[in-house]
Amino acid sequence: MKGFLPICRRDMEERGWHELDFVFISGDAYVDHPSFGPAIICRLLEKHGYKVGIIPQPDWHSTKDFDRLGKPRLGFLVSAGNMDSLLNKFTAAKKVRHEDAYSPGGQAGHRPERATIVYCNRLRELYPDVPIIIGGIEASLRRMAHYDYWSNAIRRSILVDSQADLLIYGMGERAILEIAADLQQGVEVANIQDVHGTCYRVPNKDYAWDYIELPSFEAVRKDKKTFAEAFKIEYLEQDPIRGRKLLQQNDEWCVVQNPPAMPLSEEQMDEVYGLPYMRTYHPIYEKAGGVPAIKEVQFSLVSQRGCFGGCNFCAIISHEGRIIQRRSHASLIREAKILTHMKGFKGYIHDVGGPTANFRRTSCDGQLKRGTCRGKPCLSPEPCKLLVADHSDYIKLLRELRSLPGVKKVFVRSGIRFDYLLLAKDDFLYELCKYHVSGQLKIAPEHISDRVTRLMGKSNCAVYLRFVEKFRRMNERLGKKQYLVPYFMSSHPGSELSDAVELAEFIRDMGYHPQQVQDFIPTPGTLSTCMWYTGIDPMTGEKVYSAKSYEEKRMQRALMQYWLPKNHEIVRKALHLAHREDLIGFGPKCLVRPRRETRPAKPAKKV
Template identity: 70%
Template sequence: MDNNFLPISREDMQKRGWDQLDFLFVSGDAYVDHPSFGPAVICRLLEKYGYKVGIIAQPDWRSTEDFKKLGKPRLGVLVSAGNMDSMLNKFTAAKKYRSKDNYSPGGKPGRRPDRATIVYCNRIRELWKNIPLIIGGVEASLRRFAHYDYWSDEVRRSILIDSRADLLIYGMGERQIKEIAAQLAAGLDVRHIRDVQGTCYCADNLDHLWDYVQVPSYEEVIASKEAFAEAFKLQYLEQDPIRGKTVVQRHGDVFVVQNPPVMPLTTAEMDEIYDLPYQRTYHPVYEKEGGVPAIQEVKFSIVSHRGCFGGCSFCAIVSHQGRIIQSRSHESILREAKLLTRLPDFKGYIHDVGGPTANFRTPACRFQTERGACKGRHCLGSNPCSNLTVDHTDYLSLLRALRSLPGVKKVFIRSGLRYDYLLAAKDDEFLREICEHHVSGQLKVAPEHVSSKVTRLMGKSGKEVYVKFMEAYRRVNQQLGKEQYLVPYFMSSHPGAGLKEAVELAEFLRDIHYHPEQVQDFIPTPGSLSTAMYYSGINPLTGEKVYVAKDQHEKKLQRALMQYRDPKNYDLVYEALVKANRQDLIGYGPKCLIKPRLEQDRPEVSRKQRRLPVSRRRSAKRQRANKR
């Protein structure tokens, strides 16, 4: 690979003989030229189609100086907060500042503003009032309608309005940016680009629309949680490229109009994107600061597909990548794998081959690509669809081809497996091969919870399915003569989870002899079904009332129950068990989670003495007092 990064300075432009860019891309992340980073993908694709593109990464937003260092572009400015929502990037579930930003040089926080998309756009409008301004990325995509913002604890307007952008690209964006760029290059005014699927725009009226769904307005959803839930339901059910309709939401005198989602990319289009000439690392300008940490997780990983039909309520994939699987060809994936083997620091290990869910390589059923994903129904979850096609053949074939490449020692799977989908297979072939070749001691899975009340709201399969998978995993490893373990991820404080459900989860952890080192607390990120439940207290899809733990202390209690063995959590666990009326779990029996408080408060009593009857312990204490 040559050192051919996209321009980030005037000097870079001069080396290419450019006086002016066609497009300027402003990003909240440091510039990493790798297909796992959205700005790199969009810019490389535009470059392939002949456009001159430059990147301003993490500009100083306190003035306009950084924004104008590459000059005014000819066709427009593209803005993204980066690979994560800027608020999620900056704050924890407890609304405390994160100590590290993996997408910034050296992992140092503070290199981007809160609500980066809005701030960047307003700086650009200060510079160039009428320039075409287009926003995209996860932050823009998932805040395209009136949405609940956890960090300010309020319903905010569509980011399209607050940013004053002309267009919002939602979803992955490649097909949209190609169409938009072509129309701008042909001389069309950006205000007239209204026909691109996968985009949103603002309109003064709806006279140009004929078949659309209008959801409750911004004013209605801030006044009523029932209206908020209804608005979410209506737009959520239209997130399908084949059957989905245009969705409209009024904000005062302006209408936010969402065109239907973009059609799934073909295999050829997917291959085109991942075959672009990425440098596959961060820009050398960051070397003196220690590089950009986020590259380490993906440098030797391969994206095999996009989309997910898993239907987890807390995940916004359905609103961003969609439910229809879009896969790369084996040939394209093998080309990338061979490229990885030629990198100087490749040690023979491909860290991951997958997507949002590793073992989803084909559409959920034969109907999806013709009719779209079923409206209001889940493919998996607590009640799997009878039309679900369970087939690991293609993925197995791909993994076998990859591990047979010269220079490849091992191929791991880290992007997550849906074990309920795996168990639906007719035999153990896939599980056996995974255990034999693609696990190294531990396999990470995400049951998330065990309470049927909670898993149903999560869109996850129940405890009994996970227990069945635990047994299958143990059996297959035993047959292979391997000692390998499951590392399950569980979530606290998801809508529907109160102390009763948290205790149920703690008891399950006790029974399987597992003590999690890390606990994931539910974070209400914009755009997800779970966030709509969190804010409204309603399941938008059914209308049922949902209990939500919003008090920070209750959240601490739920987290502590998941780590009840940690002595630092004793007081919280004790309080939680008393509040849940589960004092039966405080004691010395095999089912108890903690010992009685009496023993905790008497450190001078030895273990030997604790086994004595109470009367003898009292006598021993009096004898010690007399000696003093």
Template identity: 70%
Template sequence: MNDFLPISKHDMKRRDWDELDFIFISGDAYVDHPSFGPAIICRLLEKHGYKVGIIAQPDWHSTTDFMKLGKPRLGFLVSSGNLDSMLNKFTAAKKTRHQDSYSPGGKTGCRPDRAVVVYCNRLRECWKDVPIIIGGIEASLRRFAHYDYWTDSVRRSILMDSRADLLIYGMGEHQILEIAAGLQQGIGITNLISIKGTACRLKNLDVIWDYEQIPSFDEVTANKQAFAAAFKSEYLEQDPIRGKALVQACNGQYILQNPPSLPLSETEMDEIYDLPYRRTYHPIYEKDGGVPAIQEVQFSLVSHRGCFGGCNFCAIVSHQGRIIQHRSHESLLREAQILTKMPQFKGYIHDVGGPTANFRIPSCKQQLERGTCRGRKCLAPQPCRNLEADHSDYLSLLRKLRSLPKVKKVFIRSGIRFDYLLAAKDEFLEELCRYHISGQLKIAPEHVAEKVTSLMGKSGRDVYVRFASAFKKMNEKINSKQYLVPYFMSSHPGATLREAVELAEFIRDLNYRPEQVQDFIPTPGTPSTCMYYSGIDPLTGKQVYTAKDAHEKKMQRALMQYRDPKNYHLVHEALIRAKRQDLIGFAPKCLIKPLSTENNFHKNNKSGSKPDTRHKISRKKR
């Protein structure tokens, strides 16, 4: 039956189902689309013969919603949804966001803080003996003791707080099918402790062997060096081929993490994306105006998973891994043809990509044989000599998609890794500029100070400058006016006010006015978050400075938008503190005018007009 999965007893009755095998509790509204993790897991289970229902965004204030589909035969599956519930709710300044794109009508307040923990504890009130399996990004990144930015403390594994039986980390398809098969065969959930890509609680270590024990919860809470050491082991063993099982003692129990699940084959990826999704939100949300998150992905194609870019502030390595897994051209073309037949399709495929659009193949063949290199990156600070920088497969795919009937244009909106593009030395840049962007290309150098980019795991200033030059020349060659829109980040570990000023000078020299800037947000599971909390680079053991004072963070952010009059006093203070008074004045390279000029103007100005400062030069003159 190609219909939405049951969300009520009435839906179950229509299918002649008295009981479900699995019930999925999700923090997101129900959107049946392959860009939404709950939809993938539920459709995959359905394909393999299991009866699955969904309870989306239950009211957590009572147990009523958690009981509306009855007691599942095999277990509950719990996820906060596509995003971490805390990151979804709060900004870097810990202020509440005004919209939740994964809720009906973009409403906020439809899920609790720490949704996985809250949902699981409600389920335990209802059904004490039913297996509970947690997964998704929120659970995946909290499998061990972790730093929690929102309480500024180290929290224990989410397995402890949620009282779940099993945790799936990573994308989860292999794991859920193996768990389901075990439960179907009558194996107790407490005996399913050796499945790759899962973590669980143990009372003792007598039943396992060949593992590495990392510093305990008590040790990492009391000692930041122990925290960094534990994280280093977690990060370095995040490999499905060479990774070890890890154990962490916690409150009289042990958290066991098995090695990551093996990468999906092309055939498996095709199976997942060929499932009969409805490709939209459930009709119950029509009255609210739908679910905003579908707009970005409804006419986009996921071509692959994983990322070997290795940005230290990004959790993708800890969730999807570094080894690229891709779909076949045939599968992607089938999906594209489905899109062209949808009533809302206007001729534009919005994206073809993944975490990084131009990573379609593993970075080197050795990864598939020996795993990823332990403690080394593929691209930063310089590309590895074994890197296979090649866009030929991606180019071939894009050409096939462009030639489909009813397709007017195929855009690329996923991030482009420009250092990989430069290393490839093929025709990708030309085709990108000719066919796949429209006026602007968004890229993410993130910073330009070498001290900061090295801690970010990003390539340096010179690589960005080379790419910007190549992009400009290419657009001149094809007689097109297109522009780069670079994203920069403030307050990343390693960035003092001096590095922030260096970035501001670079932005000045680009003649660029960033409308949006991003403060670093310490999310669980990343090396950068470990640096933020511990003050230590876990991979080198070196001390790292991080701006934690709210006022200093405001100054770093303001420097990126130094032309904005509202930021004048913050920028002035930052330049004084950084001992860069040479940037206060009337010379062409100065960021702002002297404070006295501003004060005198406001004192004598009776008309209400604004001072004629450099940061108010017209767009035409710039």
């Protein structure tokens, strides 16, 4: 298919190719857009002279589909896709999801559970000696021994279970080009051991040097305190400048993790996002109705990567890192001009942002020289004294974008850190409310209990309320009717039933009726998951309570939507258990009414 990378032999023949250098196996449908990791890696390799093909969502029940493009000259690249395959399949209650935004027509069932492992094992059956390099979010966050919520067990490094040769963690552009160059020069894959942002296997510790040893898989599997200790070491070394090499025994193999890759420079970010993407899904999905995930990003711009916000339930620290990497204004304007000529563009750029939209610079000036501070968050529970809160570059960028011919409106829909916004002495809130909000602004206070927000790595309720008031006054000044849409999370570590009731009362008093609420899911690689599994905050050693039973998780979630009739019974039960019967009744502060008692019918009157 013209313009897209080869997905079958016919595509190769049309290009005059008889053999590929790399074949990319992806758990997602093929969407050639820079918001999709496989597209970035494949296009980058293509630009650097390699012949690349992609096999999206192969049928894993046999090896047939994996041989669709033949044996690659240099190696297979494998990713489960833009999401962990188990998170993609199961909800927080471990129920099967019925939709998959990364599959044709949004239909579930197009990828296996633990897709990275399944795909690699099929490839090993087919081509035992061809190098296999795994990457993507699933491989990245399961690179060392980790807790797996869906099996409720500690699992080995995915590098061992998949039988892959190398694992790329984080954003893999630098690593894949170094690996490709080594393979091209004839270096055996087993000897590629010095690439930052990668993990490799060795038979024992004698094959590694200058490392910090983590407690073994067997040790962390047997003892939760040891797991927390291992997690802390790994977590604190997630820095490309000061981070050190780690080693962990995983049964018969030692897994070695090199320090994270260095952040991309502005020029390198521009290169990545300036590649010749088709910016849509492959035409083979047209009959199925396309790939739903493209809708959210097709007319959006990624302006930066990384996040120093430090939310403990988020995997960004372990994947993209805390150091902000940004694109130039020229690069973003070029892409915006491309959007204005695309089919379906109606004048609206849906988003300009990244993990956190209003982070366009490093949190302090010394970060690129010395790295991030070891064990010291930038924003919570209190902002660091060295933090530089400055939106000037972002304001200038937004002004340039909204002045482009053909652009009617530029929205900001990525996450906004309101605590960072409050620290800045600039006009960002004015610009945001006047030009870049579509009536509603989504923000994520996540909780209002001080105990919970501290364990989340979020600012407390008082900070949120200051922002609410400032937002209200600004819109009043502008003569606009615009509203905040807050996101809250239930059952995060530290949240007891009393905290959930406190949140419900806050929602009541603020007049909120959240239509979407999130139940905490212990995904691999996050600090919050470590707390949830071990009952220990690995940073401080303090004990942490977590709601683990289905019943309590259901109660905490229902309290956030206490007004829904389907939740009344479980909310009443929660209030009784929390000894808050004062919230059951007919008064203005009550959350639910008492249960209707079934009374015996009055006897009929005698005639």
